[in-house]
Amino acid sequence: MYFDLSGYIDYLEAKNELIRISAFVDPELEITEITDRISKSNEGKALLFTNTGTKFPVLINAFGSDDRIRYALGINDLDDIPRELDSLFGNLSAPKSGLWEKLRMLPTLAHISEWFPRSLRMKNPSCQEVVMPSPKLGDLPVLKCWPHDGGRFITLPLVHTKDVETGRRNVGMYRLQIYDDSTTGMHWHRHKTGARHFEGYRKAGKIMPVAVSLGGDPVYAWCAAAPLPENLDEYLLAGFLRKNPVRLVKCLTQDIEVPEDSDFVIEGYIDPKEVFVSEGPFGDHTGVYSLQDLYPKMHVTCITYRRGAVYPATIVGIPPQEDYYISKAIEKIFLKPIQMLIAPEIKELFLPKEGVSHNIAVVSIDKTYPGQAIKTANAMWGAGQMMFCKIIIVLDDNAYSVTAIFEAIAKHWNPATDTYFSRGPLDILDHAARQQGFGGKMCIDATKKLIEEETAVPESIATTYIFCNEDSIPSAKTKLMVIFDRDIDVSDFETCVWLIGNNVDVSYDCKIENNCLTVDARTKFGKKDFLRPWPNVVCMNDETINSVDNKWPNLGTGEFIPSPSLKYKHLVKNEGAEMRFEG
Secondary structure (H helix, E strand, C coil), rough: CCCCCCCCHHHHHCCEEEEECCEEEEEEHHHHHHHHHHCCCCCEEEECCCCCCCCCCEEEECCHHHHHHHHHHHCCCCCCCHHHHHHHHHHHHHCCCCCCHHCHHHHHHHHHHHCEECCCCCCCCCCCCCEEECHHHCCCEEEEECCCCCCCCCCCCEEEEECCCCEEEEEEEECCCEEEECCCCCCCCCCHHHHHHHHHHHHHHHCCCEEEEECCHHHHHHHHHHHHHHHHCHHHHHHHHHHCCEEEEEECCCEEEEEEECEEEEEEEEECCCCCEEEEEEECCCCCCECCCECCEEEEEEEEEECCCEEECCCCCCCCCCCHHHHHHHHHHHHHHHHHHHHHHHHHHEHHHHHCCCCEEEECCCCCCCCCCHHHHHHHHHHHHHCCCCEEEEEEECCCCCCHHHHHHHHCCCHHHHHHHEEECCCCCCCCEEEEEEEEEEECCCCCCCCCCCCCCCCCCCCEEEEEEECCCCCEEEEEEEEECCCCCCCCHHHHHHHHHHHCCCCHHHEEECCEEEEEEECCCCCCCCCCEEECEEECHHHHHHHHHHHHCCCCCCCCCCCCCCECCHHHCCCEEEEECCC
């Protein structure tokens, strides 16, 4: 077993899950291009770039497979954790009829207390072995991921903040754009706990302390990305997964604690009185650029690191990427609390990679009464970050592929009676919403209908769905017709599903007529009823693709893999992160 990031690297290498790359690779674009090729090649391996032009190596794609997620969490199977949670919460919530039964619970309760994080007072903790004489972010191998990014971004940070009133800790994962050696942007959306903490300091008129740790036990990064309720400490979850408490030490210049085994710690503050700064663009996990917006500025007061520190990073973009596997673990583990608290009928939750975590969710339920599919969808829209989900498809049986989902839709879905529309919060990164962060939602009830739900049998429809281009819309009868731009290959099923999730505001782009659901999945750029800017698709530039092509034989990464960007370049409309009219 391993105990820090360096140990995890050795563990992956022993499992033949890591490639060391000793040839020089530029953190500006080249690491992204190589990683994009590897990550899309059937769960490609983790990569350790040891020659980055700095004194620090870069580890990337460390979570980018089902096996590496299990290794990072220290489990044999993702189902192990839901089973343990089921047993734990079941024991704690079960009625105790007698004294002996209550006494039998004490060891379990004591065991839980052993997982709480521990604050240590120690000289020279690992994360403070080296203190930079003056903070200099330029000494770190921070990536510029995509050609039209606003700069270099720290992409796998653990951002530590505290509630100004209670002192309660939050650890979130919010990207940081580097402006210079001592300032960054802080990209937290308004629904995130970090943003709520910031608002508290603003109202109190106080400076907000912040600490950003990088590396350490890989379980920390997963816990920071997990959608925990505000009253649950991320490091308690880490302790539960490790069955050992996280060891915390105090920062040197800020009143915040961080894990003692961190590879890097960036200490700083945010002054709520300062004007927000422009942050972005950034090639995001939706596969398009998130465009420039205004966010708080963080001032760096100290940077420390351990000897032999490794800089951890990740990239996002057109799926699948490393974040897909992180999301798979989240959906599996956090299904249990959803089942227990709000929707016990749920059997399985599946977030297809084409849905980029928040656009499409597929749920199977144990159905016992009419309307239960709609009830389940409403319950999920009220469950934490599931509130951002745009399309929920409810089935009777588990389905783990888009093909199987469409088979269930063909069998049990009647568009006119089994489609439920709603409105509510959407992810800030949803560029298709007419109003940022707010728009339409849809539930497709593809469960077998009970007698109370049965309606007049519609005219037989031979075709379940048709994907078509805007200049070749057929007249054939179908349950579902999706219209794409003329330059989209409608036979490319995965890309089409990705575009449905990305390009649709359900309130405006979905209509039911003659028992057919028509979905407009075209680019809305330039349309009269769409006033927001429309982002470009994330692709690598030709210069970097050619550079990596030439370097490939010396990388030790195996058989040549062409750039995934070549498949999507025809979707890029112009230079820049935002689509615009030329001329």
